[in-house]
Amino acid sequence: MREKKEPVLKVRNLTKKFNLQDGKKLTAVNNVSFELYPGECLGIVGESGCGKSTIAKVLTQLESVTSGNITYNNRDITHLKGEEVRQNRRKIQMIFQDAAESFNPRMKIGHIVSEPLLNFKLMNKGEAESEAKKLLAMVGLTEDFMGRYPHQLSGGQKQRVAIARAISLEPEIVICDEATSALDVSIQEQVIKLLMDLQKKKGLSYVFIGHDLAVVRNISHRIIVMYLGRIVEVIDSNKLTTDAAHPYTKALLASVFSVNRKNSTEIGIIKGEPPSPSDIQPGCGFSSRCTKCIDKCLKEKPELKEIAKDHFAACHQIGDEQIKDVKV
Ligand SMILES: Nc1ncnc2c1ncn2[C@@H]1O[C@H](COP(=O)(O)OP(=O)(O)OP(=O)(O)O)[C@@H](O)[C@H]1O
Ligand code: SF4
Ligand SMILES: [Mg+2]
Known part of the structure; x- marks a missing residue:
């Protein structure tokens, strides 16, 4: 289990905006803060387009930061350049869903x-x-x-090669972006077990990004739930099913852990679509899909607040009894 020492990684007020061709800006990640502790696996979950991969890319300097900062072992790594970026990648490695596509086929x-x-x-x-x-x-x-050669390997074998390559430089942090999502369920379980074994053996810290809440919960100590570029809830994974408080997390849980759920059902059962990240409206981003929405939700953005020890949520109605049986 996670020991709370000094965080190995600290992310503060991270925002990433992309310039679109029509002159608009798209806010992919919006004022996000979190810590990653040594030996911890921190899960990040949320629907397609909520900003998970953008966080991964910013952490590994594949994308620049618009504002905010990132500290690795108390060193500011937000704006590294050239050789510093290369050296930093030794310590913060990334494994993608389609890692094998980056392999040279020859x-x-x-x-x-x-x-x-x-x-x-x-x-x-x-x-x-x-x-x-x-x-x-x-x-x-x-x-x-x-x-x-890569084409002579199965998907699971290729993903193992990607893991071997990622750990070859003895990184301290490994960011797994949908690293197991493309695999069959049984192979996915094997690869996750492998990641967990390596974590113990090598004392790695993971950021484990996925859209399947059940998978992310199995491997993670803590879970960050994202919606429209923002963190809406942070919760210990062993409290997820009993203590989740945000209407969005509850809706995800209802869809993922329903009795009729097929293995690896993706998020997407919640009715409606998230609003466009290039046209951010005032108020709570989830208001267009939330049945608990009140007037205040349309006007004020809810801040992420600590609602119990180490449990954070961003919702105007948290604390109200009615939120407990929210149905979205
Ligand atoms: N280079 C880019 N230029 C413009 N918009 C981008 C760029 N990269 C990502 N986006 C947008 O930023 C938002 C967040 O994308 P991101 O890839 O981080 O989502 P995600 O949570 O990883 O989604 P998925 O689960 O589908 O992988 C999306 O609306 C996406 O279209
Ligand atoms: S702030 Fe309002 S709209 Fe947003 S999740 Fe909470 S109740 Fe729903
Ligand atoms: Mg992604």
């Missing part, structure tokens, strides 16, 4: 896994090769995968 798996070690000049070719074998063994792949 490169053998052994080379794909050892390449980061060679690029950072941490080892010579022979040493990197034997390290690649060890890394493959760690993710449950035998030595004979060294000589295979």
Whole structure:
């Protein structure tokens, strides 16, 4: 379980806006703050387009920040440049859903896994090769995968290679963006177990991003629920089913944990669509879909407040008895 030491990563008031071709701005991430603790797995969940991948990209410097700041081990990494970005990526690695698409199809798996070690000049070719074998063994792949090409592997095997490559540089933080979403349920379980084992062995901290609340809950210690670029709730995952307070989280739970749910049902059962992030209206972003919406919700944005120890929610009606059996 998570130990509350100094956070390894601190995100403060992070906002990311994209310029659109029509001159408008799209607010993908809106004033988001959170911490990641050593050895913690922090889940981020929310519907498509709510800003999850943008957070991942900003944390790994694939996108710049519009405002706010990011601190890694008390060092401000918000505006790193050139070589500093490269060095920082050693410590904060990312695994994507389609990680294998970034593999060079003409490169053998052994080379794909050892390449980061060679690029950072941490080892010579022979040493990197034997390290690649060890890394493959760690993710449950035998030595004979060294000589295979990406197209000769299954989806689950490719994702294991992506994990081996990501941990090759001994990162402290691994950001998994839908890293298991494309896999069959049984393979997904194996890869998640592998990630959890590696976390224990190597003391990694994870940000685990997904749209499947059940999967994210299984691996995470704490869960951030996002809606329209903002955090609407932060809750310990073992309290999720009993203590979730925000109407959006409750609606997600109702859809995900319903008795009729098929495995891996995606979020999307909640009626209506989220509003456009390029036309942010005053008031609560969820008001157009929330049956508990009151006048105040249309005028004032609810702030994220601590409603119980380590439990945060952004809703004008939290605290009211009626919110307990909200149906959306
Ligand atoms: N480069 C970009 N330019 C303009 N808009 C962008 C860009 N990248 C992302 N967006 C927009 O920002 C919003 C957040 O996108 P993001 O990819 O972070 O969502 P997500 O939560 O990861 O969604 P999904 O679950 O579908 O992966 C979306 O409205 C998206 O269209
Ligand atoms: S602030 Fe209002 S509209 Fe938003 S979630 Fe709470 S009750 Fe619903
Ligand atoms: Mg995404």
